[in-house]
Amino acid sequence: PRMGERLPESIVQVHSSKYRHPGQLPEGEVLVVGSGQSGCQIAEDLHLAGRKVHLIVGSAPRCPRVYRGRDSVDWLADLGQYDLPVENHPLKEKVRKKANHYLTGRDGGRDIDLRRFALEGMKLYSRLEAVSGGRLQFRDDLKQNLDSADAVYNGICGLIDKHIAENKIDAPAGTHYSPLWEPGAPVRDLDPVAAGITSVIWATGFHSDWSWVDLPIFDGAGYPTxxxxxxxxxxxxxxxxxxxxxxxxxxxxxxxxxxxxxxxxxxxxxxxxxxxxxxxxxxx
Structure with a gap:
């Protein structure tokens, strides 16, 4: 993103699509911008490699990898969630702009719990609002974003519980998530150089390129209707x-x-x- 141009030149910047392994980054602490699937999985990879990680947390939801004996994708398929038409979703067409749930297939698959990472030393921040004078400026929405992701997680668990009960399915017991950590006073401003950050990974997603379709089928946001x-x-x-x-x-x-x-x-x-x-x- 353009705001990356305002970061100090000494900081190495990499898009998530170009990230391969922790060794490609210089020594020092790493800032990951974005908590969708790529951002969370890259942050975990760096964290497990012993790197000091700073993660900017957005509004992406999360879900269990395995719940009550089965992968959540299997349960959601049985529930018909992947067949839900967009017009029947509470958000209607706005859901097309929502991020997917974060989890991982690493080591056979598991949940990603950002609160646990925080307890282990990862630093979490609210969404990035601006970069000015080489400093990072944040919103005050970290707790809201963590709580919202956990609410979606537990909501999915609840749907699965209901499905199991209604259909009398023999399945092991399940436990809903309880927060392990709560954020303290929000950080609203950060000097990345003073914080020891030497590299930034932008896990902010992609924009569709429809420039090659020169036809009047797009809405005001440039999306095909x-x-x-x-x-x-x-x-x-x-x-x-x-x-x-x-x-x-x-x-x-x-x-x-x-x-x-x-x-x-x-x-x-x-x-x-x-x-x-x-x-x-x-x-x-």
Missing amino acids: HTRGVTSMDGLYVLGLPWLHSWGSGRFVGVGRDAAYLAARIGEHLGVRRRGPVKLDVAV
Whole structure:
């Protein structure tokens, strides 16, 4: 992001997509900006390697890796969560801009608990508001962001508990999360050089590049407007976007359904009658 240009030149800056291992960074403390999946997993990797880590915590939610004997993804699939259409979500189309839940597949998979990391020495901060004069300026929302992530975590546990009870499923007992640590007085301003920070990893995500599509299908934020992948332009369709139609649209579990739906719409557009099941080459 542009605010990185205002950091001291002595600080090495790396985007999360370029991070590979702790050894690629100079000696000293590391600031990770962003607590989505990449940010949390990179912060954990650095932390486990013995590096001193500073993590800027955003509004990304979290969920259990394994709960009551099964991976949470399996439970959520059974609950139909990946089939939930975007129009039935409480946030409607705004959910498309929300970050995914943070957890990890490392060492077979486990939760990521930022509060536990804080107890072990990782320094957590509210969202970054600005960089001025080489100093970092933060909002005052660390507690809110941690509490919100934990509320989502426990909400998912509650959904699974209800599903197990209603369907009389034999499953081991589960425990909801209780906070291990609470933040103290918020840090609103930080001199990164004085704090010993020598490198920054920007785990702030990506922006879509639609510059190559010179057609009037975009909203004021530059996002293509569509209904289940069908745009307002006759014959133009989009596929593979997060929450294109459902939570599963951005995952293998749902993209095939979206593709089949759009294939049918394209066939209708071209006047093609389906004469049997469509067979796809698995290598495609």
